[in-house]
Amino acid sequence: MKVAVDAMGSDYAPEEIVLGAIQAASEYQCEIVLVGDEIQIKKVLDKAGQWKHLNISVQHASETIEMHEHPGAAARKKKDASIVVATRLVKEGLCDAVVSAGSTGAAVAAALFGLGRIPGVERPTIATPIPNLTGTTILLDSGANVDCKPKHLVQSAIMGSIYAQYILDIKTPRVGLLNIGEEETKGNEQALATYPLLKQLQTINFIGNVEGRDIPKGTVDVVVCDGFVGNVVLKLGEGLSSAIMQLIKESIKSSGILTKMASLMVLPALKGLKRKLDYAEYGGAPLLGVNGCFIICHGSSKAKAIKNAIRVATEFTQNNVVEHISENIAQEGVVTNAGDE
Amino acid sequence: MKVAVDAMGSDYAPEEIVLGAIQAASEYQCEIVLVGDEIQIKKVLDKAGQWKHLNISVQHASETIEMHEHPGAAARKKKDASIVVATRLVKEGLCDAVVSAGSTGAAVAAALFGLGRIPGVERPTIATPIPNLTGTTILLDSGANVDCKPKHLVQSAIMGSIYAQYILDIKTPRVGLLNIGEEETKGNEQALATYPLLKQLQTINFIGNVEGRDIPKGTVDVVVCDGFVGNVVLKLGEGLSSAIMQLIKESIKSSGILTKMASLMVLPALKGLKRKLDYAEYGGAPLLGVNGCFIICHGSSKAKAIKNAIRVATEFTQNNVVEHISENIAQEGVVTNAGDE
Numbered sequence: 001m002k003v004a005v006d007a008m009g010s011d012y013a014p015e016e017i018v019l020g021a022i023q024a025a026s027e028y029q030c031e032i033v034l035v036g037d038e039i040q041i042k043k044v045l046d047k048a049g050q051w052k053h054l055n056i057s058v059q060h061a062s063e064t065i066e067m068h069e070h071p072g073a074a075a076r077k078k079k080d081a082s083i084v085v086a087t088r089l090v091k092e093g094l095c096d097a098v099v100s101a102g103s104t105g106a107a108v109a110a111a112l113f114g115l116g117r118i119p120g121v122e123r124p125t126i127a128t129p130i131p132n133l134t135g136t137t138i139l140l141d142s143g144a145n146v147d148c149k150p151k152h153l154v155q156s157a158i159m160g161s162i163y164a165q166y167i168l169d170i171k172t173p174r175v176g177l178l179n180i181g182e183e184e185t186k187g188n189e190q191a192l193a194t195y196p197l198l199k200q201l202q203t204i205n206f207i208g209n210v211e212g213r214d215i216p217k218g219t220v221d222v223v224v225c226d227g228f229v230g231n232v233v234l235k236l237g238e239g240l241s242s243a244i245m246q247l248i249k250e251s252i253k254s255s256g257i258l259t260k261m262a263s264l265m266v267l268p269a270l271k272g273l274k275r276k277l278d279y280a281e282y283g284g285a286p287l288l289g290v291n292g293c294f295i296i297c298h299g300s301s302k303a304k305a306i307k308n309a310i311r312v313a314t315e316f317t318q319n320n321v322v323e324h325i326s327e328n329i330a331q332e333g334v335v336t337n338a339g340d341e
Numbered sequence: 342m343k344v345a346v347d348a349m350g351s352d353y354a355p356e357e358i359v360l361g362a363i364q365a366a367s368e369y370q371c372e373i374v375l376v377g378d379e380i381q382i383k384k385v386l387d388k389a390g391q392w393k394h395l396n397i398s399v400q401h402a403s404e405t406i407e408m409h410e411h412p413g414a415a416a417r418k419k420k421d422a423s424i425v426v427a428t429r430l431v432k433e434g435l436c437d438a439v440v441s442a443g444s445t446g447a448a449v450a451a452a453l454f455g456l457g458r459i460p461g462v463e464r465p466t467i468a469t470p471i472p473n474l475t476g477t478t479i480l481l482d483s484g485a486n487v488d489c490k491p492k493h494l495v496q497s498a499i500m501g502s503i504y505a506q507y508i509l510d511i512k513t514p515r516v517g518l519l520n521i522g523e524e525e526t527k528g529n530e531q532a533l534a535t536y537p538l539l540k541q542l543q544t545i546n547f548i549g550n551v552e553g554r555d556i557p558k559g560t561v562d563v564v565v566c567d568g569f570v571g572n573v574v575l576k577l578g579e580g581l582s583s584a585i586m587q588l589i590k591e592s593i594k595s596s597g598i599l600t601k602m603a604s605l606m607v608l609p610a611l612k613g614l615k616r617k618l619d620y621a622e623y624g625g626a627p628l629l630g631v632n633g634c635f636i637i638c639h640g641s642s643k644a645k646a647i648k649n650a651i652r653v654a655t656e657f658t659q660n661n662v663v664e665h666i667s668e669n670i671a672q673e674g675v676v677t678n679a680g681d682e
Contacts, residue, residue: 146521187569188488211580212578212579228529232552232570234553240557240578240582248589
């Protein structure tokens with residue numbers, strides 16, 4: 001098991017990426033190839049120490065794709081960009097998976113050009129795990145495709161269900177269509193056209209429409225929507241969680257109860273809550289539908305998030321998620337091509 | 342100032358509606374006409390007592406529109422439905438505003454048929470106030486129109502800005518387009534086509550694209566999106582807030598610190614937080630773009646929410662919001678008709 005980790009291009013690169021890789025290599029007994037500027041990476045490795053006995057190597061890449069660049073054009077042009085080189089290692093069979101915290105657009109483009117798509121999948125989709133009251137909900141698409149046709153949502157549903165099954169260990173994941181009401185007759189044109197297609201699927205447990213409030217409640221395991229809605233949901237969830245944490249702190253302070261005693265009593269509870277809401281605990285989000293394992297991390301990922309993303313990459317690979325997606329997409333061929341001539 | 346209040350059709354009707362009306366009539370010195378089943382309404386009034394010195398009267402209406410009915414068809418057919426009768430009172434000049442907690446679809450249909458639209462407004466839009474870290478954000482559309490053209494979002498932006506100005510007392514409201522990134526080049530087809538139109542407007546302070554996380558942060562006063570996205574945002578916000586409150590309680594309990602003392606210290610803070618997140622505090626959501634004041638309340642509104650909605654109705658009317666919308670829509674005519682032949 002060998003994971004290519006893009007060490008460049010994110011907010012805390014290469015420091016936090018390299019530290020996360022060291023933690024993962026020691027915890028998960030996997031082999032890691034750090035891809036990026038060799039001098040910078042080695043500097044961090046040497047500073048951290050304790051890595052020479054681990055299975056970590058460095059693959060030099062002289063370029064990075066910056067946030068302001070057009071991701072597609074940059075991924076084609078910059079053949080020595082760290083994300084492109086990392087993807088090539090998988091394409092050539094030298095690694096089993098890619099982990100990157102660089103620009104999402106660049107990651108999607110590099111994955112598409114480098115690995116290609118699973119036959120029958122038109123649009124790869126980002127499947128983001130988000131915490132809920134009882135566990136984790138997979139939200140997809142969370143930003144790869146902002147304009148979707150119904151068949152793309154159908155393909156997402158099939159892929160998300162497999163991911164929940166093999167990575168979250170849910171036997172029969174409940175798959176819901178994100179909508180404005182529970183009834184089949186509710187929704188915009190896209191949702192109305194998608195619902196009957198999802199109902200026809202044989203390989204998923206479609207539970208019908210779900211609403212925004214069902215996500216935190218945890219009454220659904222896989223939530224399907226287009227990448228525009230998914231991205232809004234994801235960012236609202238992050239923003240609201242941290243706003244509420246801030247309100248709690250202010251609220252306790254302004255009640256005049258921030259005596260040493262009260263804070264000693266309440267702070268452990270708040271810390272537990274924060275951990276529960278912490279996206280870093282959940283590792284990265286896989287790009288489903290490309291022909292290989294590609295895990296995308298938040299641009300502000302620190303070592304813990306990178307470590308967890310590498311863990312997800314190993315589970316993804318060991319559980320043959322790509323093969324399972326490929327089989328189920330083929331089996332549902334008629335529905336996943338809906339709307340084609 | 343006379344408000345027609347639909348006393349039927351919601352989860353706690355007529356009890357909570359009537360109680361809210363009594364509170365409003367005594368606090369705001371406005372006149373209230375309760376519309377619905379006279380016998381049921383009078384029973385609640387008599388049980389509550391203390392109302393005969395207030396300016397409250399009852400207008401009998403023999404029908405209600407149920408949640409399962411097609412709202413448009415029902416609003417046309419049931420001429421004696423409480424929501425239809427309440428709207429007619431405004432149309433005929435006998436009342437100044439309508440407040441209803443019945444089905445949103447029925448409310449929109451009754452308002453459209455009964456009051457008509459402000460010239461130049463193609464689609465009325467629901468403007469929902471939501472709490473943020475520093476105050477209130479107006480989200481629109483939050484569910485009236487799930488499939489929008491760019492010009493509809495433009496009309497929403499103009500109307501939402503006026504509402505924030507006259508009801509939230511914000512001199513120059515910051516208006517943002519809900520999107521997946523800040524850059525003008527980000528977004529789905531709808532957002533990409535809407536951005537340049539919003540930039541042309543003279544009567545609003547367009548601050549560009551905003552993301553999901555900007556809503557709870559409070560860095561924007563008016564957030565514009567279609568009714569599908571708005572509805573998802575609204576319900577996710579409600580669900581996530583109550584899920585986090587539940588997590589906090591469980592978290593404190595499981596830390597074993599729920600001694601009498603700790604709970605005495607922490608609970609007031611939690612109550613303050615809950616009040617801050619409580620949608621009932623903010624009153625109803627106005628349906629902007631119809632030719633009159635029409636306030637829609639949450640279907641599970643209790644007395645306090647109804648009272649606050651009546652307050653909003655009086656402020657809306659006294660501040661001539663309909664006239665201001667009408668003027669600004671006319672002034673921006675070229676942009677609000679974008680896409681028409």
